[in-house]
Amino acid sequence: MTKVLILGATSPIARALALRFASDGARLYLAARNADEARRVAEDVSVRAGVAALSGTFDASDFASHDEFVRHAAGQLGGLDGVVVCFGTLGDEEVAQTDPDAALATIHQNFTGAASLITLAARHLEQQRSGFIIVIGSVAGERGRKKNYVYGSAKGALATFAQGLRGRMTASGVHVMTVKLGTVDTRMTWGREGALLTITPSRAADLIYAAYRKRAEVVYLPWYWRLIMGAIRLIPESRFKRISF
Template identity: 85%
Template sequence: MNRVLILGATSPIARALALRFAADGARLFLAARNADEVRRVAEDVGTRAGVTALAGTFDASDFASHDEFIRRVALELGGLDGVVVCFGTLGDEDSAQTDPADALATINQNLTGAVSLMTLAARHLEQQRSGFIIAIGSVAGERGRKKNYVYGSAKGALALFVQGLRGRLADSGVHVMTVKLGTVDTRMTWGREGALLTIAPAKAADLIYAAYRKRAEVVYVPWFWRVIMGAVRLIPESRFKRMSF
């Protein structure tokens, strides 16, 4: 039975993933910033899946608290076999491009907090020589677009970090998977461009979970974003910097 920590568990994709893991018999610890909301999510998952899902809070930017948090999760679950990193925020991109404090807040919520928590989880999983880490990133990290380069830079750096982590843990029996997510139909993306390419959270979770079961290493969700971003990467910088998308 897998003992799985889901970080950012109140997001629609995380909720759907929790149900997928629970259906396969996993014991879950669901964590987010909002204590009341994550408790409601845990109760809902438990009722739907017929399991007990534990709930707790964490702060991605409170780096000093992360070691104790990971230890507590492992203690309450009776061990730790997997971590799913679902948290992040688009932030206020316009403000982040002119205000260093907002820029750093976006970076901390999307990159440094995840790096801190995954480093601690990886240490635990490497010692037991088994387990998995799933990091949900974004296709926004493929190139630095003028409209969202602060957010995109965090996701791009996250992908590089996870790639290196995958290499480091390759001989330890720990599966590390990068998810490059396209536009998902959630509150965070409401009203933004690319609406025709959106995917429902439940469908995204199905694709992510199927890729995890196949022990995929890098997966684009949905698949066609691999083709789209492949084409985007081929655009010369002299042209790309003038494009408005």
């Protein structure tokens, strides 16, 4: 039985992914900032999939608590075979661009908190020489846009971190997959630009799980975002800085 820790388990994509894993018989530890909501998600997954799911809490910005949290989750699961990193927040970009505290809060929630937790989980998986890590990021990290560069820089750093980790973990047989999501129809993105290119959380989860089963390494979801971001990367900086999107 595969033992999986899902971080940010109350997000719509994480909930859908939890059902995919549970339906294949995985034992799950579903963790989020809100303990009551994490427990409700675990209960729902248990009922729907017929596999007991555990729940717990973590704080991405409380770095000192991360080691004990990962140890506890692995102990509750009876081992650890995989980690799915689903948490993050858009934050208030307008405030973050002028307030260092707000900027750091966005960066901690999207990068440094994830880097801390991933490092601890990777150490465990590396020692047992097996397992997987799925890092769900964003196409916003592909290039620094004037409208969301605080959030985008955190996601860009996360993708670079995962890329380096993937190279390091290859020798240990640990699979690291980076997911670069386009716009998904969730509360976090409601009302923002790009609505015509959105996909549902359920569809995103299907594509992520299929890519995981194929042991993909870097996945753009939906696929056309690879083409879109490829074109955006080709725009010269002298022109790109004048674009308002």
